[in-house]
Amino acid sequence: MIDKIYIEKLKSNFSEAVRVILANKIRTLLTSLGIIFGVAAVITMLAIGSGAEKEILAQLELVGVNNIVITPIPDETENENEDAADDGAIAAKRFSKGLDMLDVISIRKNIPSVKTVSPEIVLETYVIKKGRQSAVKLIGVSTDYFATANITIESGKNFSNAQLENSLPVCVIGKKIEKKLFTGESAIGKQIKVKDVWLQVIGIIEEKIISENAQENLGIRDLNKDVYIPIKTFLVRYKDRKIISDKQIDLSGGGMIMVGGNNQGPKKRIPRGNYHQIDKLIVQVNNSTELNATADVLSRMLKRRHNDMLDFEISIPIQLLKQQQKTKQIFNIVLSIIAGISLLIGGIGIMNIMLASVLERTKEIGIIRAIGATQEDVILQFLTESILVSIGGGIIGIVLGIFASYILEITTGIETILTLSSILLSFFVATLIGLIFGIAPAKSAASKSPIEAIRHE
Numbered sequence: 001m002i003d004k005i006y007i008e009k010l011k012s013n014f015s016e017a018v019r020v021i022l023a024n025k026i027r028t029l030l031t032s033l034g035i036i037f038g039v040a041a042v043i044t045m046l047a048i049g050s051g052a053e054k055e056i057l058a059q060l061e062l063v064g065v066n067n068i069v070i071t072p073i074p075d076e077t078e079n080e081n082e083d084a085a086d087d088g089a090i091a092a093k094r095f096s097k098g099l100d101m102l103d104v105i106s107i108r109k110n111i112p113s114v115k116t117v118s119p120e121i122v123l124e125t126y127v128i129k130k131g132r133q134s135a136v137k138l139i140g141v142s143t144d145y146f147a148t149a150n151i152t153i154e155s156g157k158n159f160s161n162a163q164l165e166n167s168l169p170v171c172v173i174g175k176k177i178e179k180k181l182f183t184g185e186s187a188i189g190k191q192i193k194v195k196d197v198w199l200q201v202i203g204i205i206e207e208k209i210i211s212e213n214a215q216e217n218l219g220i221r222d223l224n225k226d227v228y229i230p231i232k233t234f235l236v237r238y239k240d241r242k243i244i245s246d247k248q249i250d251l252s253g254g255g256m257i258m259v260g261g262n263n264q265g266p267k268k269r270i271p272r273g274n275y276h277q278i279d280k281l282i283v284q285v286n287n288s289t290e291l292n293a294t295a296d297v298l299s300r301m302l303k304r305r306h307n308d309m310l311d312f313e314i315s316i317p318i319q320l321l322k323q324q325q326k327t328k329q330i331f332n333i334v335l336s337i338i339a340g341i342s343l344l345i346g347g348i349g350i351m352n353i354m355l356a357s358v359l360e361r362t363k364e365i366g367i368i369r370a371i372g373a374t375q376e377d378v379i380l381q382f383l384t385e386s387i388l389v390s391i392g393g394g395i396i397g398i399v400l401g402i403f404a405s406y407i408l409e410i411t412t413g414i415e416t417i418l419t420l421s422s423i424l425l426s427f428f429v430a431t432l433i434g435l436i437f438g439i440a441p442a443k444s445a446a447s448k449s450p451i452e453a454i455r456h457e
Contacts, residue, residue: 034346039397390434
């Protein structure tokens with residue numbers, strides 16, 4: 001019986017709250033603007049945060065947790081002090097053999113913290129199938145490459161040691177290459193012609209979704225469009241820059257040529273271009289705690305092997321990602337503060353309007369108290385109105401936040417992920433704001449004396 005009476009009170013309070021809100025539509029809308037924008041900001045913030053977290057995890061999967069990346073620095077610029085050289089001569093630059101397979105062997109042999117070493121050579125070329133030519137990237141890799149780069153071979157198999165050692169013409173291709181060249185059929189066992197060499201397809205890698213942001217920030221290729229061959233096959237059947245650059249050095253006297261037509265003329269150094277045998281070296285360590293120490297040892301070892309020439313760059317992708325994640329977290333914190341301020345302002349707005357409503361309805365409060373309404377009834381009435389205003393603003397804010405998240409993703413390319421939990425959290429926050437900031441006006445209304453309220457003009 002008590003529960004039934006309480007339910008009837010709630011229904012009555014709800015109906016009265018709706019009536020008051022509809023009677024003051026513009027004022028209610030203006031009151032709830034802070035809640036609307038605050039909730040929209042919360043939803044957008046959480047969507048951006050979820051998208052950023054997903055992107056960071058995806059990038060971690062691509063670069064590997066315990067990987068160190070070594071990239072060569074090509075010699076593409078002439079001596080900056082050319083005009084200032086004594087007697088018109090340019091000081092000879094130290095000779096470096098460049099990053100090569102001998103470095104790979106040395107790293108494997110001498111650094112105990114290293115688990116695997118995976119060299120890569122990249123050649124932009126073309127593939128021919130049924131008379132059609134398509135651009136591809138040809139990648140020379142070792143058997144450890146796919147495990148080191150967290151790439152799964154979906155069908156077929158990895159290169160065998162025999163295929164690697166004997167420089168056999170075999171390849172593993174990306175999923176998009178298979179779809180393009182072998183529509184509706186498996187590529188395993190088929191032949192493709194890459195540049196001038198026929199290669200047998202022995203494996204297909206699992207398709208990976210790689211964002212443009214990841215490709216740009218981490219230097220990651222679209223792996224789905226690559227053709228992978230054993231690195232020795234690449235060096236024997238396609239291109240070995242080490243052999244070419246050594247010949248050029250012999251012809252040019254260690255990188256110096258004579259300009260002016262006689263032996264007394266000024267000397268000018270020829271930039272060697274990309275003289276490195278390999279384009280990237282991924283070193284995987286046994287434990288993430290050994291990353292910095294191993295990177296330091298690698299730097300000192302390679303510098304010594306390259307005749308004190310710093311013609312390479314060492315980076316630890318996981319540290320770059322952590323820095324990127326920290327930056328995004330700071331951005332989310334700033335956005336959270338803005339959302340919190342909007343919600344606070346919205347709550348204060350609700351409290352002010354409800355206090356004004358109490359003053360406007362003082363006589364009404366006195367009458368309902370005189371006919372038997374208790375202080376609890378009055379508090380419940382004004383709390384219901386406050387919560388309904390806040391919930392209404394929250395619903396509009398949720399719709400606006402969802403819309404803003406989609407627009408943000410379309411216009412900026414920032415991935416946003418909307419979740420049910422973020423929507424429910426926003427709805428709960430909106431309701432809580434209405435409850436908290438509605439208490440003071442409700443108590444103010446309930447504390448009025450019925451006789452004085454009725455006499456109020």
